[in-house]
Amino acid sequence: MPQRDPSRGGLTSTALAGLLARLGPDEERAGAAYEDLRRALVAFFEWRGAFTPEECADESLDRLARRLEDGEEVRDVPRFARGVARLVLLEHWRRPDARRAELSERMASPAPAAPDDEAPHLCLERCLRALADDGRRLILDYYQETGRARIERRQAMARAMGLSEAALRNRAQRLRDRLEACLADCLGSGGVPPDTKTR
Amino acid sequence: MTGWPEAALRAYVLGLLGEEEAEALEIAYFGDPDLLARVRAAEDDLLDDAASGRLEAGEQQALDGRLAAVPRLRARLEAARALRLVSRERGRTVAVRRVLVPLALAAALLLAVIGFFGWGGKKGLDASPTPEARLGLPSPTPVPPSASAVPVPSPRASDVARPPVGRLAFALAPTLLRGTGRTPELRLPPGTAEVVLQLGGDLGGAPGLVAASVETVEGAAIWRGAARRSTAPATAATVAVPAERLAPGDYLLTLTVGGEPRHRYFFRVLPS
Numbered sequence: 232m233p234q235r236d237p238s239r240g241g242l243t244s245t246a247l248a249g250l251l252a253r254l255g256p257d258e259e260r261a262g263a264a265y266e267d268l269r270r271a272l273v274a275f276f277e278w279r280g281a282f283t284p285e286e287c288a289d290e291s292l293d294r295l296a297r298r299l300e301d302g303e304e305v306r307d308v309p310r311f312a313r314g315v316a317r318l319v320l321l322e323h324w325r326r327p328d329a330r331r332a333e334l335s336e337r338m339a340s341p342a343p344a345a346p347d348d349e350a351p352h353l354c355l356e357r358c359l360r361a362l363a364d365d366g367r368r369l370i371l372d373y374y375q376e377t378g379r380a381r382i383e384r385r386q387a388m389a390r391a392m393g394l395s396e397a398a399l400r401n402r403a404q405r406l407r408d409r410l411e412a413c414l415a416d417c418l419g420s421g422g423v424p425p426d427t428k429t430r
Numbered sequence: 431m432t433g434w435p436e437a438a439l440r441a442y443v444l445g446l447l448g449e450e451e452a453e454a455l456e457i458a459y460f461g462d463p464d465l466l467a468r469v470r471a472a473e474d475d476l477l478d479d480a481a482s483g484r485l486e487a488g489e490q491q492a493l494d495g496r497l498a499a500v501p502r503l504r505a506r507l508e509a510a511r512a513l514r515l516v517s518r519e520r521g522r523t524v525a526v527r528r529v530l531v532p533l534a535l536a537a538a539l540l541l542a543v544i545g546f547f548g549w550g551g552k553k554g555l556d557a558s559p560t561p562e563a564r565l566g567l568p569s570p571t572p573v574p575p576s577a578s579a580v581p582v583p584s585p586r587a588s589d590v591a592r593p594p595v596g597r598l599a600f601a602l603a604p605t606l607l608r609g610t611g612r613t614p615e616l617r618l619p620p621g622t623a624e625v626v627l628q629l630g631g632d633l634g635g636a637p638g639l640v641a642a643s644v645e646t647v648e649g650a651a652i653w654r655g656a657a658r659r660s661t662a663p664a665t666a667a668t669v670a671v672p673a674e675r676l677a678p679g680d681y682l683l684t685l686t687v688g689g690e691p692r693h694r695y696f697f698r699v700l701p702s
Contacts (some may be wrong), residue, residue: 267463268460270463270466271459271460271463271466272460274459274466274469274470275456275460277500277502277570278442278443278445278469280445280496280499280500284483295450303633307457308460308461309457309458309460309461310457310460312460313453313460314455352512355509355512355513355516356516359516369514371513371516372506374474374478374510374514377478377479377482377484378484381475384618397467397468400467402465402472403471404467404470404471404474407474407513410509410513411505411506411509414509414512415505
């Protein structure tokens with residue numbers, strides 16, 4: 232189930248329950264749909280260039296829940312959610328602190344590597360080693376090639392693994408997300424990656 | 431719209447899709463996690479193509495705009511670049527093993543045959559006094575740092591009988607995972623014979639022959655040869671690359687010491 236603080240931004244537990252009820256027929260499916268919608272919102276704000284995508288996504292969910300609680304008739308939740316998200320984005324741009332967030336994020340972004348700084352490469356090697364063998368092989372194979380050769384390679388991989396192309400893509404994406412997260416942790420801790428085997 | 435084509439997804443993540451279509455796509459992926467995954471995969475592939483220097487000019491321009499605005503995208507691009515490097519290095523290691531193991535066996539067999547017939551007492555053919563000469567390459571001459579890639583005439587007595595020589599000095603910083611995402615660009619004016627690359631970094635007193643290899647980002651070998659250790663601060667080595675080898679395109683230079691990679695450098699040669 233979603234881990235939210237119903238008191239945040241004035242969102243009541245009734246409003247959250249109403250949103251969940253609208254998203255799925257039972258607790259489990261509603262929770263999964265909620266997480267899917269939140270992922271889509273975060274991605275939307277990232278692709279639209281918001282500086283605080285997670286915050287904007289939560290604000291959108293809160294508003295969506297409140298609108299439902301207020302009795303607004305919503306026939307198409309994705310369309311409605313996208314409309315709410317667009318308004319949140321416009322307001323985000325107008326806020327003076329959006330510019331400050333941009334500046335602080337730019338200042339916190341990695342500086343160019345010092346000439347003798349081998350840490351990034353070491354981090355990548357270590358993060359790859361932290362993956363299980365089959366995961367490491369998969370991610371290195373999956374992101375080989377370009378263009379048509381890449382498509383054919385992935386089709387062949389999916390066939391060999393007995394997976395659909397979509398399932399293979401999801402698996403590769405999860406691995407890549409973990410690898411990027413590991414890299415970020417490793418670089419932030421002076422070259423020490425999380426020592427967890429992950430698939 | 432149903433069945434979103436990859437090209438539309440790619441245009442979307444670049445911010446190149448028309449507003450109406452972008453809105454339709456967003457509504458669609460808000461209700462379809464599989465479509466969202468496809469859009470994310472399109473972004474991954476885009477970053478991989480960018481890391482390989484395979485974006486078309488319009489795409490590159492659009493991505494540059496996004497990179498300037500979204501720091502976390504820059505970090506993702508550097509991760510993609512590192513991932514591609516590792517993938518390619520591993521692929522090449524396997525390929526080299528496939529070629530070298532039979533070659534080594536053949537060479538051993540040949541040496542055994544030569545030894546059997548008593549030809550082994552001859553002096554080796556390699557009598558070159560310097561590593562540079564052994565590699566059959568011009569010995570690079572260090573030049574002062576040059577931030578502006580302007581050709582520097584090199585009037586040497588030994589050049590008199592040769593065609594006019596233009597030398598271009600260019601400084602490169604090592605690129606690994608971090609960076610601004612901008613690839614150093616180099617334009618070679620007509621008449622440029624040699625490109626002297628000053629390679630930033632530190633060899634740390636590591637023993638062994640210092641060498642450099644240049645390849646395209648797709649992994650095609652372009653040139654390899656000796657590099658000269660540098661005593662200048664924050665400069666690992668200098669290397670002279672024949673300009674004729676550097677057609678417009680993106681390149682990866684690997685600096686090795688004793689055969690072990692030490693630093694890597696990306697650069698782009700623009701049409702003159």
